[in-house]
Amino acid sequence: MPKNGRLKGGRPSRNFDPRYARKTSFRDRHAGGRPIRDDDRRTDAGERRSASSDGRADRRPGSISPKHRGYRPPDAGGAAPKRRWSDSERAGRDEARAIRNRAESGRREAPHRRGDRDERGHGRRFEERPERRFDERPRRDGGFGRDGRGRDDRSDRSHRSRDERGTRGGYDRRDERPRRDDRPRRDDRPGFERGHRSARPVRHDRFDAANRAESVRAREEHVDIVHERLEAEAVRASDVADVSFSDLGLGSNIVEALKNMGAETPFPIQAATIPSILQGRDVLGRGRTGSGKTIAFGAPLVESILQSQRGGRREFGRRPRALILAPTRELALQIDRTVQPIARSVGLFTTQIYGGVPQARQVGALKKGVDIVIGTPGRIEDLIEQRKLDLSDVRIAVLDEADHMAELGFAEPVQRILRRTGTGLSGGTTSQKLLFSATLDREVAAIVDEFLVDPAVYEVAGEDQDSSSIEHRVLVIEHRDKAEVLGSLVDREGRTLVFTRTRAYAEMLTEQFEDAGIPAVALHGDLNQAKRTRNLHKLTSGKVRVLVATDVAARGIHVDDIDLVVQADAPDEYKTYLHRAGRTGRAGHAGRVVTLITRHRRRRMEDLLARAQIHAPFDVAEPGDDVIEEIAGRMPTDAELTA
DNA sequence: AAAAAAT
Numbered sequence: 001m002p003k004n005g006r007l008k009g010g011r012p013s014r015n016f017d018p019r020y021a022r023k024t025s026f027r028d029r030h031a032g033g034r035p036i037r038d039d040d041r042r043t044d045a046g047e048r049r050s051a052s053s054d055g056r057a058d059r060r061p062g063s064i065s066p067k068h069r070g071y072r073p074p075d076a077g078g079a080a081p082k083r084r085w086s087d088s089e090r091a092g093r094d095e096a097r098a099i100r101n102r103a104e105s106g107r108r109e110a111p112h113r114r115g116d117r118d119e120r121g122h123g124r125r126f127e128e129r130p131e132r133r134f135d136e137r138p139r140r141d142g143g144f145g146r147d148g149r150g151r152d153d154r155s156d157r158s159h160r161s162r163d164e165r166g167t168r169g170g171y172d173r174r175d176e177r178p179r180r181d182d183r184p185r186r187d188d189r190p191g192f193e194r195g196h197r198s199a200r201p202v203r204h205d206r207f208d209a210a211n212r213a214e215s216v217r218a219r220e221e222h223v224d225i226v227h228e229r230l231e232a233e234a235v236r237a238s239d240v241a242d243v244s245f246s247d248l249g250l251g252s253n254i255v256e257a258l259k260n261m262g263a264e265t266p267f268p269i270q271a272a273t274i275p276s277i278l279q280g281r282d283v284l285g286r287g288r289t290g291s292g293k294t295i296a297f298g299a300p301l302v303e304s305i306l307q308s309q310r311g312g313r314r315e316f317g318r319r320p321r322a323l324i325l326a327p328t329r330e331l332a333l334q335i336d337r338t339v340q341p342i343a344r345s346v347g348l349f350t351t352q353i354y355g356g357v358p359q360a361r362q363v364g365a366l367k368k369g370v371d372i373v374i375g376t377p378g379r380i381e382d383l384i385e386q387r388k389l390d391l392s393d394v395r396i397a398v399l400d401e402a403d404h405m406a407e408l409g410f411a412e413p414v415q416r417i418l419r420r421t422g423t424g425l426s427g428g429t430t431s432q433k434l435l436f437s438a439t440l441d442r443e444v445a446a447i448v449d450e451f452l453v454d455p456a457v458y459e460v461a462g463e464d465q466d467s468s469s470i471e472h473r474v475l476v477i478e479h480r481d482k483a484e485v486l487g488s489l490v491d492r493e494g495r496t497l498v499f500t501r502t503r504a505y506a507e508m509l510t511e512q513f514e515d516a517g518i519p520a521v522a523l524h525g526d527l528n529q530a531k532r533t534r535n536l537h538k539l540t541s542g543k544v545r546v547l548v549a550t551d552v553a554a555r556g557i558h559v560d561d562i563d564l565v566v567q568a569d570a571p572d573e574y575k576t577y578l579h580r581a582g583r584t585g586r587a588g589h590a591g592r593v594v595t596l597i598t599r600h601r602r603r604r605m606e607d608l609l610a611r612a613q614i615h616a617p618f619d620v621a622e623p624g625d626d627v628i629e630e631i632a633g634r635m636p637t638d639a640e641l642t643a
Numbered sequence: 644a645a646a647a648a649a650t
Contacts, residue, residue: 327647328646328647329646329647354647355647355649356648376646376647376648377646377647377648378646378647378648378649379648380648381647381648382648382649383648385648404646407646409647410646410647413647413648501644501645502644502645503644503645524645525645525646525647550644550645550646551644551645551646552646554645572644
C-alpha cells in the first residue's frame, strides 16, 4: 500500500517506484521505523520542554515497535500519557541529568548489553563490523579511470574484521589480499562471526525479508572503504598564479560580483574547472575542504546559462535551466548565498527548494520563473511529482558533495532527479553534469557511468594533509571521564564545533554544556528547520561559541573561525573525518581537531587516520591533564612554546 | 547512524 494517498489516487508516478516505497516512507524516516506514537507527535510539534530538551533523548532501547520483543506500548502500566513537566520534576531533572548523561553514554556504546555476549563466550567486541561480501557488491569494471584499470575498486583497503587483521597485521593493499571468493563466506565461517551476529539485536527472526535485506546493507554502510582514486589532472597553484577570472572566460559583471564577495583572483580548482565547464564538458572536481569549490562551479554555471539565453527574453514562468543538488538544507542555503549574487549580477534568478519549510514560497518562485534551482533531493522530487517543478530545460546539473550524494539512500533519488534534467534540450543533447567534492573518488562511479560523457577530472596539486593548516590530536580517555573531558575542552574562548554520532547524544551534550554554564546549541535532524537555522546562526553571529552537531554539519558548512573541532564520537569513515575536520582551518587559518576515543578503539583509529593520510599524536589523558588545557588553547603546546 | 518529503 502506498504510504501516500496522493500516490494511490493521483496522477501516475514514474517517480515513485513502489519497490522503494518502504525505504522512503515517512514513517521510516521520521520515527526510526516505529509507528508514530503520541509522544512522538508531542515532541515533534512542541519543543516545549525547554530549548535544550526536546525529548528524543528519552527514548529507551527496546521500545522499537509492536513487532519487537520488549516493546512497551505508550500507555504501559496504565500510566498517564506524557505531559508537561511539573516544577518539582524539573527540579529533580537537573540532578538526574549528570547521572543520566553518564549512564546514557555508557548505554550508547554498548546498546546490546555487552554482558550477554561475554556470557556466551564469544568475546566479540562491538567495534567489529561485518564486512562487505564481494558477491553482494555491484561489480563495475572499466568505468572512467583514465588508465582503464577495471579491477573491483570498492574494496581497496576496506576496513576488515579483527580476526583477519590480527593474522595479517593491519590493512594492506588490495593486491596482497586473497581473492574474496577463495575464502569462506560469512555465513559459513565458524563461531566468531556468527556469535557476533547473534549478539546483535534479537530481531532478525522477526524481520520480514525486506527489512532484513535493508539491515544488512545498512551495516555494510559502516564499513570504511577507500575507493580507487580518480585519475585527475592536477593543477598547480603556480600555473595559475597570474590568471584572472576574465581570462578564464567569465564576463565582467560576474567578475565584479566575485570581487565583491572577496574573490579577486581564482583559486587553483577554480582556474582548472571554469574553462572546461564553459566549454560544456562534464567535469569532476576535487578540492580540499574550503578551497573554493562553490565558485568553481557556480560562476561558470551562471556564465553558461547567460550565454545560452543570449538574445532571448526572460519570460514569466520559464523553466529552470540549472540545478544544484546538495545533501543538506544548510548547505543548499549556503550555496545559494554564494551563487545568488553572481546570478543577480547578470539578471538571473535563483531559488532554494528544500524540505522542512512550507512549499508555498518555493512554488510561487517557480511559477514566476527562476533560472537556477538549488536544493535537496527530497523536496525537489516532491515538487516534480506535484508537477510544480519541471527540470526538462535544465542544461547544467551540479552535485555538490557528490561522493556523499552517491551513497546508498541518496543515490537513488539523485539518479531519478538527474534523469529528469535536460530532456527538453534540442539536438538530442542531455544536461551537462558537474560533480564536486573534497573527497571525490570512484564512489561516484554509478552516477558517472550513467550520466557523464568523457568527463574532465581536476584536482589541485600538493593538497595533502601535511600541507594543511590543521593540527590533529587524539585523546585516549577512560569512558567514565568522557563527559568531564568534553566539558573542559569546550570551555574556551574560541569557536568550537563538537561532532557526535547520534542526534540524541548531540542533544544531551548540549544540555550538559548548558548546565555547566557554557552556552551551546545543537544542530541535527531532529530539530525543525527554523531551529536548525536559528542555532547555526547563533554560532555564526557569535551568540554562542559551542555548536554540538551530528554529521549534518560535517560537510560543506562554512562558519568563519572555528578553531577547534571536537569529535566526541570518532567517525566510522575516513571521509567523515576529513569533512568534519574541514570545518576548521578554512582559507588557510589555523585549526585544531581533537578526537576522543577509548583505549580499545586505538587501533581502529590508527587505521582510519592512515586512510585519511593524517598524522596525529595520541595522548592518554584524564580530566585535569595539561594536554587537555593545551588542546583547548588555555595553555601553550610544546610546539607553540618552541615556535 | 545520519541525511533527505510530507501523511
